[in-house]
Amino acid sequence: MLNIPYPLPDELVCSVIARAQRRLGIHSPKFANGYLLRNRNFIVTPDLPSQLGLFSNQLEYQPITPTDLAYRHTLLPLYAPFIEEERRQKCLMWMERKCDGNVHFTVGCAASRLNKPEFLRYCPFCAKEQIDEHGEAYWLRIHQIPSIHVCIKHQSPLCSVNKRVQKIHRHAFQTLKIQKELSISKANCVHIEEQTRIERHVSELLILAPATSPSFNQWTNFYQSVLHEKGYGKGQYVCFDKVMEQVVSRWPINWLKKECLWPLNKQSSWLHSIIRKHRKSFSFLEHMVLLDAVYEGTWSMDSILKQVPSTEEISNSTHIYMSPLDDSVVHINKSKWLNLVKRYGTKLARSNGGGAIYTWLYRYHNKWLLKTNSHYQRPIQYENNRVDWRARDWHVVRAMYRILYDSEADLDSPRRSALWFIHQLEHSATVEKKLAKLPLTATFLERYAEDTTEYQIRRLTRTLSRYSPNKPPAWRLLRESGLSDERITAQAREFIECIL
Template sequence: MNFFPTPYPDEILYSTLGRYCIRSGNIKEIHNFEDLFSTRNCIASVELPSKIDALIENMPVNSIYTAEYFIYNHTLFPFYAAFIEPQRAEKIIKSMRSGRGADAYIRLGLVSNSIDLNKYFRFCPQCFMEDIEIYGEPYWHRIHQITGVFVCPKHKAPIYNSQVLVRGGSRQRFITPSIDNCIVEKEIYYPNEYIEKMIWMAEDAQRLLNSRFDFKEQEWFKRQFRAKLIEKGYARMNNFVHQKKLAQDFIDFYGEDYLKLVQSPVQNKSQNWLSSMVRYNNRITFTLRYLLLARFLGIPLDTLFNERIGFKCEYDDIDSYQQLWEKRLVELSQLGLSIREIANILDSTPKTVRRAIDKLGIETFWKYNGGGKYVNKKYTDTNEFKVKRDHLRAEWIKLHNKYPNKSSNQIRQSHQALYRWLSKYDLEWLRQHSRRKANISSTVDWNKRDKELLSKVKEVVKELQQGKPQRITWSTIGSRLGVNGWLLKRKDKLPLTREYIESVKEGLQEFHIRKIKWAIDKLEKEDKEITYWNLVEVAGVKPRYLKFISKEIKDILIEKGYNCDFL
């Protein structure tokens, strides 16, 4: 290239490349890709562009730009990758610098995530006019393209969809904003209770784009959030979290409608994305949800990334440490643990724990077999033990009389606590008063069942072969028919069914090839371009599996008259 446009403040790289295409003088769009990347085998990606190393190599002599500069200052990488661990971030950067752009989206979970990315490029009308006045032309701003950002942080005003698709249409064109494709057909008015939250989100997103915080392991963020949850009374120091209370207060804070708008509703109050975030696991969710939780807990982003939240064990903070230690002691003493167990958790001694309990006047609920309650005699020698044993024996006999057709093992399944106590303290008696259920001989006519099942299996296979592909296996067929528990185990008694399923079941590569064929047909019907990225996204086949079936994919594409150079 003989020249390259100077990127504007907060301009997304896609927009800068679009301005190059306008000035290049090339008649055909594809020639712009050859200028920029030295290849035609490339697509115009918005959030996480690839082949950036090739772009740098083609820059004019003495160019000051680097791949790192573009990635951190003119793509959405700093936002989408803000909460991932350093090793994964490094791999994503390598994918963006090379030609494996699809890998970057997959590693960030943007392909399988429940979040739908923006369908259209977005713009702020006031920024649009200011850009023309200052620079002589408008451009696409990074902050406006982030999913979940609905207002411009600079003007505190709504942003609008343009008429330019982010995905779909031609993926080998860079389209810049203009008065023809950035039209405000109808003004947007958000409820007042939304505006404040939308401004928060826009400002926090902009902070992530511009601050270049250090990448952290997931454990860092889990501990940061956990410390605040404890401080605000949503969690205890023994890792217990009041999930329902947390979920309800979170919903009250943001409102159900706003959470739906940012694709983060909290529906089931005990099992949802929010409950997963505050548990100790390595799952990574969408960046926007980290920002939602941080705002709710009152954690500034600088603090979240740079300062360890929670108690610090300095000498001059000994009073705070004592209060925290005593608070945890109160919590643990209500869980039915022995003094020794509490001492181990608190990294203390039983003597210290007992003295603190007496000092604080804690009402304890000790286990019968510990905690210092029976210091001078065994628990099994006490009258309390004998009373409880007689009561539980009577309960065990009562259950057997109530369920005469059940074995002791079946009764045990729904009365685990009773069984555990008796097996621990009264095992010999328990053995003498247990029964087994007599085996009932099978009267199944397997020949008849085989014939009936075969017709049902054929119907299921026909359904699986239509619509979005599902792998045809014994397990899939059994699940559809509700017989997964015994179908495979009894296949030797079902010769007709077994022979048919074995003839139609799919190996992993066969299934992937069928998914690719389906994806090509779907892209054709939707009039979309057949590209590597589109095949991965629509078929749902991970790139690491495509290399094993690349020959078959090429044959399919050639047969349909498509170029297969991108494989």
């Protein structure tokens, strides 16, 4: 389609669609999605959007593949090198089609410790330059990245729009508009040195071409090899205290706290986990903090990603040796463990006097232990009493009634669906997941949540109030209400016939 502009350098996909909508003068978000993308239900997702195949199909005059879109106009390059290859391929497949949020869970973004920006952000100086060069401003990828709060090019703090993404209308694409009264001035920025280092390596990630991701074993071998080579080894292990001292010397504690990377000295900290055997993926910021501390700034992300797949496994890795003790000791320990698992089950046997025996058998008779445990696994009956769900239910219902009363007279609000009510709460995710334990809340949502017909009638009422006491023609009433003959329900049609 010739009406869609071609993506500009480092521009988000949602920004391209917003510019196309503005050029065409389309005000209805769903109509714009249907006209531009042939899909009225396209949802705005700035960082990791899906259905890129629909978008790439519209750029016929200058083709671009969904994979190129994902690597050049989304935030996928920040996560792709640090997840396994199978997951990377799944993410590319899901981003090309409809994925229902699977990409955010697969890359670890949903459970990440990093603070995701709640608002779209921009640099006023960059926006002014974009207007001078291209005639309009657009959203840059690098300004939407967690942990980057300053435009290093202009030494200016990033500004945020005053509308939270997906809260006003999840199908509406926002264009970048600079207020004329906005005074643009350079401010004193804290942690500017750390911001500069992070942005330099993030910029390297964003321009990388699609490549096979290293496995967790390759990342483990790489860090083990590098840390031993740099003098942080302690026999076959890594001296964690030395590594932590080096990290703290390169990165201020205040900055680590701000980015949710502190404390480091706990056994469960991310720094402990990343220098051990990798059992999960780590964020780009965690990798950058450790790599910058180890190499003391003299490194590039491109060279690291080329070096990781070629790293050989270190020779002093841990092995399990057979017991040199006599058969009587082996027989006694096996008998003790067998009695414990028959009585308590595999899990509880370790906490009922069998911890030391389990460790001894795991080291010297691993195969026998695993085979025996597989026969005596027993489900643990656990009841979580940490939350008083009855009190929580009353608290949530009161909050929802306040939301209902505050929005009752607002004809311009979005559809007050069950999900809309839940998202107005402070802890919306907990309520959404535990709705079965909140019967009063479920009853409230069933009674007061708007269905499609009620929402359409409210929109019709809003339009009528503008013409009162006159009555507009039926076609104008539908058009200004954002409705059509194809989508209007039977009850809403009867409402129109009654009032006109």
